[in-house]
């Protein structure tokens with residue numbers, strides 16, 4: 082049984098501008114000890130989705146189910162949820178300064194967190210806090226434990242948050258853009274630390290990011306979100322080498338320094354929609370170069386592809402992967418699905434033109450190289466294509 086089973090989670094907010102449909106029927110599982118990466122552009126509902134699980138979206142209309150170890154988080158009383166939060170599910174947010182109280186020392190905050198959930202002496206909790214700070218790489222932890230948050234650098238504060246998250250040995254950590262505010266070197270160190278400790282502690286992790294590079298470094302399974310929905314779900318290798326959804330393909334082809342596209346970066350045209358006025362049919366259709374007539378009026382369900390790989394797109398499920406040959410197949414399947422000079426044809430032409438004119442030519446960077454896909458992540462695949470073929474395609 083998965084540690085966390087989220088089914089048909091729907092979250093909306095009534096605002097003076099209208100109803101914000103932040104999460105629209107999202108389902109996913111997190112297995113014990115596994116990492117689920119949640120990726121998507123800004124405003125796709127990633128944060129709302131996970132904060133709702135922690136009871137942190139007061140005032141929202143929420144429906145669905147979120148079974149954590151068999152019990153529904155969405156139906157727990159605030160007191161019950163508070164017991165789960167911290168002790169069994171911990172959270173790490175983008176900006177540690179907003180989570181750490183500026184007027185108390187880092188050590189005091191870790192000690193209080195431990196003592197709020199465990200009956201142990203202050204001295205034992207302090208010893209544990211020092212041990213944890215040392216484990217996350219804070220130098221001279223025994224003295225730095227008495228520092229205030231502002232005396233720590235950004236990277237050290239994020240390490241302190243990781244220490245705090247691990248303090249009660251939780252079953253699940255939710256890390257929401259944990260490294261976005263850090264510079265690239267510190268970001269890589271923090272990611273490495275998180276994955277190392279996650280393995281040591283055998284903790285499940287949900288990592289939320291808009292950065293495919295972070296996903297490549299951390300995730301076992303990946304959920305791509307667009308306009309409040311999960312549009313593609315797969316294990317990491319499948320998602321990077323055999324994406325089906327044009328949005329996933331767009332995210333991969335716009336990773337600077339990696340170029341899933343070969344020698345060109347192809348930005349996704351246009352902007353994500355407002356969640357108050359979501360496009361009809363497939364919400365991605367105004368930006369999709371493969372849009373077909375039916376995409377404008379029909380909402381694509383998540384189609385099964387193979388082995389847990391699902392994609393909410395009407396393109397044939399056998400058209401997977403990256404590169405010019407696959408793109409030609411996508412283009413011809415899409416052309417067969419639209420009337421000449423119809424609305425879909427016009428949108429497709431506009432999106433294609435935008436991609437062509439905005440595309441940046443690069444020296445050959447190697448497929449996925451910068452996305453951190455190490456060799457260890459290329460395990461055997463059961464489907465028709467071999468990963469090595471994908472690794473050398475243009």
Ligand SMILES: Nc1ncnc2c1ncn2[C@@H]1O[C@H](COP(=O)(O)OP(=O)(O)OP(=O)(O)O)[C@@H](O)[C@H]1O
Nearest residue numbers: 094096101103122123124125126127128129130356
């Ligand atoms: N309390 C709230 N009241 C009204 N709207 C909200 C509230 N919280 C979030 N939203 C809206 O819900 C949508 C989804 O927001 P969310 O923060 O989940 O996006 P995100 O994918 O995490 O984006 P980012 O990458 O920028 O963090 C946005 O349109 C946001 O404005």
Ligand code: SF4
Nearest residue numbers: 363366369376394395
């Ligand atoms: S082809 Fe249609 S269903 Fe698929 S992503 Fe494009 S617009 Fe959406």
Ligand SMILES: [Mg+2]
Nearest residue numbers: 127128129257
């Ligand atoms: Mg967010």
